[in-house]
Amino acid sequence: MTPSPADISFIQSAATWLVESLRTGLSASCTLPFVGDVYVVPTLGGVLVALGVLLRLTQWIWSRLSPGSPSNRAWRQPWGPMLLVILGVGCLAVFYGLRPASPASNEDLILLAVVSIHIGMLAAFFGLPAFAFIWAERKISGRIQDRLGPTHCGGRFGWLQSLADGIKLIQKEDLAPAAADRMLFRLAPYLVVIASFASFLILPFSDGWVAVALDCGLFIGMAVLSLEVLGVVLAGYSSGSKWSLFGGMRETAQMVSYEVPLGITAVIPVLICGTMNLNEIAHMQSGWFTNWLIFHSPFTFVAFFVFFTVTLASNKRAPFDLAEAESELVGGFHTEYSGMRWSFFFLAEYASMYFVSAIGSLLFLGGWWTGIAPLDSALHSMLEGYPGRVLGMLVLLSKAGLLVCVQIWIRWTLPRLRIDQVMTTCLKYLVPISCFLFIGSVIWPLFWLSVAGRPTMLPGQSIGNRVQVLSVDPTQVPVHSDHGHGDHHDHLDHRHPHGPSSHEAPGHTGQAPAVNPVQEVTLRGGR
Amino acid sequence: MGVLVFTIFALAACGGALAVVLSQNVVRMAFWLIISLSSVAGLFFLLNADFVGATQLLIYVGGTVVLLIFGVMLTAQGPYTNLKTNPGEMVLALAVGGAVFAMLVAAFTGVDWDANSDQIERKFGSASTQVAGYNQQDEGSSVRRMGAALSGIRTESLRDGRNLKRPGYLLPFEIVSVHLLVVLVGASYLARAKRRVAPSQSSPAA
Amino acid sequence: MDPVGLKHYLFVGAMLFVCGVVCMATKRNTIGMLMGVELVLNGANVNFVALSRHTPLGLDGQIASMFVIVLAAAEAAVALAIALNFYNNHLSIDVDRADDLRG
Incomplete structure (x- = not known):
């Protein structure tokens, strides 16, 4: 990746750099070259955030200076500054996610290209699902109700309907009722959107494609996603309307109780895999689809459905959409909202629907693996690196999209529960069931170890041996995988001709000392 | 940055x-x-x-x-x-709070923290005891060490072979879990008692 | 050496602590006082985590602050139950009304 000689034109060299960076840099986001002291990306992020804040301040001052002018309404639209702030925060976060191993080179062009691709991808994955699934919701609900749904927008199938909706919503006046607590009323949608966007930072879209790689990624995702309830409850309270207040109260009660089974069922894959890193959890499910954690034991099979039910509730989707029950509460917590602020709530709702579906498919449904072992290894040996990862991303996106479609299907099929039924479902049924599943999946491997001599009922390796079976990129081997175990070495050496030395690839293991007793205790544990 | x-x-x-x-x-x-x-x-x-x-x-x-x-x-x-807070009370509280703040700042600026950490490093060795993980050293690798410490194993004593008798945090962990159970029972008891008492007491008030 | 040192974190911790104390002293509302308690505990947490770099494991302060967070959640639950009971008895959560036991 050294700069080309001077006789080659600049554009050509830039193109080469871009391709190289796509092949090497993006494929292992941890080994990116580093901009020494340049800090283009964080500066850009900071400038964007500052610009957004300044723009919003200007709007505010302008609207105060000329309260009656007709241009006032247009000035009060918050979406421009909002976009800038989100982009800036994305820049900062992605920069931190890409903090590299070797602060040696100064190829800032590559870094800029890679990071702008990352930011674009994150923003796209935050915004596009909302657009796609709002359209899908309208089409599916139309078909379920025996009508056509949108037909005209964008030519056929009404596929641009969401864009038309968005443009309409941007033009609407941004109202705040007289009884509202203005400050909180205006800030609540931002809380919801920021919480929902921030949860995407820890989502690995494909092998290693994660903005912020953390060992407790799943935990942080759950934590950030649970912040959404704050925006909803503040919106409900500050609207100054009893319907909104009821919606907010219901949402609070529901979210706080459904956090418990959500946490317990999400811990079951963590318990089986021994890690909270979503990337590693997905890697342990490579190979045939029997390796998917949903088929790991009967307990995990049930746990997936419990998890799915609970995510329905935590996203306020039917049959648990008590917070916005339109037949009794007008619109629930968003009764008083209009225009862009109203659509922020829905942007966040569809984005977090998509997020929990992606988490569900990463935890239980094999992540970015197709589930057909020969197909996976063929694809990954033919298209190594970047194209293979793109394919993996497509697989993950389709799995998550399928789950979202099931959510939509359920919404238009099942009737809404009463609030006491919702709380009963959670506290009397789902919490005990998830506790039972948790204990069951603790006991399951021990039981089979004592009966059959191996920790699982299905024939095959134990889950710890499956790490990176299909990976063709030796630098991607997680460092923790079994340094000190002779029997595991055979397995890894078979797959990776470089053997254990490949574990010392720069960027991943540079600082990692071989601490065998520690690893045995902390990682392999009882397995 | x-x-x-x-x-x-x-x-x-x-x-x-x-x-x-x-x-x-x-x-x-x-x-x-x-x-x-x-x-x-x-x-x-x-x-x-x-x-x-x-x-x-x-x-x-x-x-x-x-x-x-x-x-x-x-x-x-x-x-x-x-x-509504009484302005006099507010001024008094802010004055006392400012005094406490000044005292705290004076207290911790008077300590030479670098010398202290040097001393600790000389006594116990370097502070960073990393368990190998998927991520880099600096980001997001405290989970495994923390889990080990909570289940009673301190990774730095394993590395050195020294201090093997230091017990980690198993006992506080157990105490906290029992405490949480007590709080769960207690809070639900308080909430239940409230519901039983409330009708008899609200009727004379209303 | 990182230009952001230990003292900066300790400054933030002290600020949170003092704000919490003032909040506890000036608010007459039970829930307002609870928020002050949370701020005080958070100030202590910042100190714990900032100082944990200087311990042999590098984690001691972090684990202490984990315990603080867990116990604070428990404390908030119990305090809220008490506040609701208090409201049921006095139809107010103004702590100045709680003078039943005064002779």
């Missing part, structure tokens, strides 16, 4: 805390508390304490503050309850 991010988070934390003190509306206080606590979580991430930061977000911001807002809504007598 670290300085910039630290400044943002520190300003948000301190400003949020000040706004909690100065604002008069309970729900606005709760909002500023959210800002302050989330920025503290950001500070934890800056200190490489990712697990503690996530716990802060999940339990404090997502749990405790929601509980507080819930309490506000259950006990409010009208919309937008105003808390």
Whole structure:
């Protein structure tokens, strides 16, 4: 990746750099070259955030200076500054996610290209699902109700309907009722959107494609996603309307109780895999689809459905959409909202629907693996690196999209529960069931170890041996995988001709000392 | 860069805390508390304490503050309850608080922390005991060590072979779990007692 | 050496602590006082985590702050139950009304 000689034109060299960076840099986001002291990306992020804040301040001052002018309404639209702030925060976060191993080179062009691709991808994955699934919701609900749904927008199938909706919503006046607590009323949608966007930072879209790689990624995702309830409850309270207040109260009660089974069922894959890193959890499910954690034991099979039910509730989707029950509460917590602020709530709702579906498919449904072992290894040996990862991303996106479609299907099929039924479902049924599943999946491997001599009922390796079976990129081997175990070495050496030395690839293991007793205790544990 | 991010988070934390003190509306206080606590979580991430930061977000911001807002809504007598503080009391409290703050700042600026940490390093060896993980050294690798310490194994004693008798944090962990169970039972008992007593007491009041 | 040192974190911790104390002293509302308690505990947490770098494991302060967070959640739950009971008895959560036991 050294700069080309001077006789080659600049554009050509830039193109080469871009391709190289796509092949090497993006494929292992941890080994990116580093901009020494340049800090283009964080500066850009900071400038964007500052610009957004300044723009919003200007709007505010302008609207105060000329309260009656007709241009006032247009000035009060918050979406421009909002976009800038989100982009800036994305820049900062992605920069931190890409903090590299070797602060040696100064190829800032590559870094800029890679990071702008990352930011674009994150923003796209935050915004596009909302657009796609709002359209899908309208089409599916139309078909379920025996009508056509949108037909005209964008030519056929009404596929641009969401864009038309968005443009309409941007033009609407941004109202705040007289009884509202203005400050909180205006800030609540931002809380919801920021919480929902921030949860995407820890989502690995494909092998290693994660903005912020953390060992407790799943935990942080759950934590950030649970912040959404704050925006909803503040919106409900500050609207100054009893319907909104009821919606907010219901949402609070529901979210706080459904956090418990959500946490317990999400811990079951963590318990089986021994890690909270979503990337590693997905890697342990490579190979045939029997390796998917949903088929790991009967307990995990049930746990997936419990998890799915609970995510329905935590996203306020039917049959648990008590917070916005339109037949009794007008619109629930968003009764008083209009225009862009109203659509922020829905942007966040569809984005977090998509997020929990992606988490569900990463935890239980094999992540970015197709589930057909020969197909996976063929694809990954033919298209190594970047194209293979793109394919993996497509697989993950389709799995998550399928789950979202099931959510939509359920919404238009099942009737809404009463609030006491919702709380009963959670506290009397789902919490005990998830506790039972948790204990069951603790006991399951021990039981089979004592009966059959191996920790699982299905024939095959134990889950710890499956790490990176299909990976063709030796630098991607997680460092923790079994340094000190002779029997595991055979397995890894078979797959990776470089053997254990490949574990010392720069960027991943540079600082990692071989601490065998520690690893045995902390990682392999009882397995 | 670290300085910039630290400044943002520190300003948000301190400003949020000040706004909690100065604002008069309970729900606005709760909002500023959210800002302050989330920025503290950001500070934890800056200190490489990712697990503690996530716990802060999940339990404090997502749990405790929601509980507080819930309490506000259950006990409010009208919309937008105003808390009037006597100006004299406020001035007195701010003066005393300023004095305490000055004392704290004077106390910790008087200590040579670098010398202390050098001493500790000489005694116990380097502070960073990394378990190999998927991530890099500095980001997000405290989980495994913390889990090991909570189950009674301190990784640094394993590495050295020294200090093998140091027990880790198994006992506090057990104590906290028993404590949580007691709190669960106690809180549900209090809530249940309230429901039983309430009708008989509210009837004379109404 | 990182330009953001230990003292900066300790400064933030002290600020949070003092704000919490003032909040507890000036608010008459039970829930307002609870928020002050949370701020105080958070100030202590910042100190714990900032100082944990200087311990042999590098984690001691973090684990202490984890315990603080867990116990604070428990404390908030119990305090809220008490506040609701108090509201049921006095139809107010103004702590100045709680003078039943005064002779």
